[in-house]
Amino acid sequence: MTTATEIADTIAGEQKLTKAQAKAIVESVFRQIAAAAKGGAETNIPGFGKFKVKETPEREGRNPATGATIKIAASKKLNFTPAKAVKDALNG
Structure with a gap:
C-alpha cells in the first residue's frame, strides 16, 4: 500500500x-x-483518470443474520475510471 x-x-x-x-x-x-x-x-486528470460521483438508489436487502428484509438507504459513491495510459501500464 x-x-x-x-x-x-x-x-x-x-x-x-x-x-x-x-x-x-x-x-x-x-x-x-x-x-x-x-x-x-467530475474531476478529470488527463493521463490518470476521472473521479465521478455515482448515485445509488434506495434498495431492499436482507439481514444476513436473521434473513429479515431491510431497506438500504440511497447513497453516493465516488467512482474512479483510469485513463488508457494507466490501464496500459497495469496490463502491459
Whole structure:
C-alpha cells in the first residue's frame, strides 16, 4: 500500500521541496477532488483518470443474520475510471 505521506515524500525528492510542502500539496489535491465530488462535479486528470460521483438508489436487502428484509438507504459513491495510459501500464 502507498500512503499520502509516501507520495508526498517522493514528490519532495523529485521537485526539490520540503516534505511538509509536498504533503500540503498532496493534501490540497485530495481536498479539491473531494470538494468537487461533494458538489457533484467530475474531476478529470488527463493521463490518470476521472473521479465521478455515482448515485445509488434506495434498495431492499436482507439481514444476513436473521434473513429479515431491510431497506438500504440511497447513497453516493465516488467512482474512479483510469485513463488508457494507466490501464496500459497495469496490463502491459
